[in-house]
Amino acid sequence: MLVVALVVQLVLGAGLIVVAVNGFPLVGGGSDGGGGARAGTVAAGPVPRANVERFDELRAFAWIRLQLRYGQRPAGSAQLRRLAEVLRRALRGRFEPVTGHPGLRNIVGTLPGRRPAIVVGAHYDSEYHPKGFVGANDSAAGTAAVLELFGSLRRAGGTGREVRFVLFDGEEEGPGCSSARFSTCALRGSRAYVAAHRREVGEMILLDYIANKGVRLPHERSSDRALWARVRAAAKEVGVGAVFPATDQVAIYDDHTPFLRAGIPAVDLIDFSYRYADGLQDTIDKLSTASLDAVGETVFAVVSELRAD
Numbered sequence: 001m002l003v004v005a006l007v008v009q010l011v012l013g014a015g016l017i018v019v020a021v022n023g024f025p026l027v028g029g030g031s032d033g034g035g036g037a038r039a040g041t042v043a044a045g046p047v048p049r050a051n052v053e054r055f056d057e058l059r060a061f062a063w064i065r066l067q068l069r070y071g072q073r074p075a076g077s078a079q080l081r082r083l084a085e086v087l088r089r090a091l092r093g094r095f096e097p098v099t100g101h102p103g104l105r106n107i108v109g110t111l112p113g114r115r116p117a118i119v120v121g122a123h124y125d126s127e128y129h130p131k132g133f134v135g136a137n138d139s140a141a142g143t144a145a146v147l148e149l150f151g152s153l154r155r156a157g158g159t160g161r162e163v164r165f166v167l168f169d170g171e172e173e174g175p176g177c178s179s180a181r182f183s184t185c186a187l188r189g190s191r192a193y194v195a196a197h198r199r200e201v202g203e204m205i206l207l208d209y210i211a212n213k214g215v216r217l218p219h220e221r222s223s224d225r226a227l228w229a230r231v232r233a234a235a236k237e238v239g240v241g242a243v244f245p246a247t248d249q250v251a252i253y254d255d256h257t258p259f260l261r262a263g264i265p266a267v268d269l270i271d272f273s274y275r276y277a278d279g280l281q282d283t284i285d286k287l288s289t290a291s292l293d294a295v296g297e298t299v300f301a302v303v304s305e306l307r308a309d
Contacts, residue, residue, distance in 0.1 A: 044214035047290040051239035055152050055296030057289045063090075063144035064211070067124075068136060068284060074128035075170040075188070076103045084169075087124060090147050091165055098192040104169040106189045109150050113162035116202030118306050120163065120299065122146045123171030123189065123208075123255055127278060136284045137274060141211035143167055145296050152300055160307030161202070166193060168255050183253060190255035194262050203227055203306060204266035205299060206256040209274045215291035217244050217269050221251035224265035231267055234301035240294040249273075269295060 066086070067073070073080040084107060088095060091109025098104035107124065110117075122142030126135035134140070150165045170188030177185035194201075205227075210217070219228050235244040249272050256266035276282045 044216045045242065047213075047215060047288065047294050048240050048242055049290065050293055050297040052297055052301075054156065054300050055293060056148055057293035057296060059151070060144045060148035060292050060296060061287075061289050063147050064136060064140045064284060064287065067140040067143060068134050072128070072131070072133055073124070073126040073135070075101075075125040075172065075174060077128075080125055080169075081105075084124070087143065087147065087167055091150055091167070093165070096193070096196070098169055098189050099195065100192065101170055101188050104188060106169055106193055107167040109165040111150070111153060111163040111165075113160050113307065115162055115200055117162040117164045117200055118303055119166055119201050119204040119259070120146055120149055120303060121166040121168060121190070121204065121206050121255060123169070124167040125169055125172055127172050128175055130280055132280055133278075134283060136282050136287055137209045137212050138277060138282055139171070139208055141209070141287060141292060142207035145207050145210060145292060145299070148296060149299055149303070152296075153303060156304070158304075158307065161309065163303060163307065164201075168193065171255055187253070187255055187258060191258045194258040194264070198262040198264065201259070201264050204256055204259040204264055205231070205302070206254060206266065206268045206270075207295065207299070208254060208268060208270040209272065209277065210269055210295040211287040211292040212271055212274045212276075213286060213288040213291060215243060215271050215288070215294065216273070217271055217295070218247040218249045220254075220268040220270055220272070221248050222260060223256065223267040224260070227265045227267050230305065231269070231298065231302050234305065235294075235298040238297045238301050240298060243291075243294045244298070269299075 070079045070083045088107050093107055093109030095105040123139045124143045127133045146165050168189030173182050173186040232244045235241045254268050256268045259266040276286055
């Protein structure tokens, strides 16, 4: 689950009011807990085709299918730990324990280079409720994109800045944590990662709801505007500018938030109008390879540009 943050002041450290209420009505009704659609969404046009071929959307989509075969994957579960071994090998990476949360592990793969590093991240755990939730877009899609970006950027070669591909554990709140306590008992992996590595990171790009059909990714209001401008410029360069409209959506408390609070420029790529969030209908038939490709090609382009800085 994600939590809507109403920004009272533009400076994040000066105060966010976190509205930790499931299905908060100011963003279209949220989820009904049983797979209902979000109300008040706006139909988007077709997703344009990128004019480059550097990100393999079919291979990324196969990674979504593989994750869903493990079923519901809440933090600390046996099935998530089995999946984590597969994801670690795909990233040629390592596990990092989530401090203060025994059994939880972030997964980190790296393309070496000079620091400060660029972090490309997603969470790989799923909601523990409702029973049977598989989280195709939240966040098997983001995880799949991170895996394929690692592979595509590695194959492209080149030198420059270090890039870290981080899959966060424990993004979702666990059993016994009410929505009202989301800010203290969720985002466990990203908070631990920032505490350990804040001085090593220059920018952070988070991938969350990115593969739904007709995806549109307006600026998430707490996201760093300068980094967001670079994302939009990269999208235009690869021919998918329509996916990143020049509009704002609400601020969202997500895995980029600990980075922002540490003074690290970060953006959250998330289509918060996604109708099936937090419900049983967040399944693979709601997703699109075209959407996944548009986001993947954009992030490939902006990371390549940042590496050259």
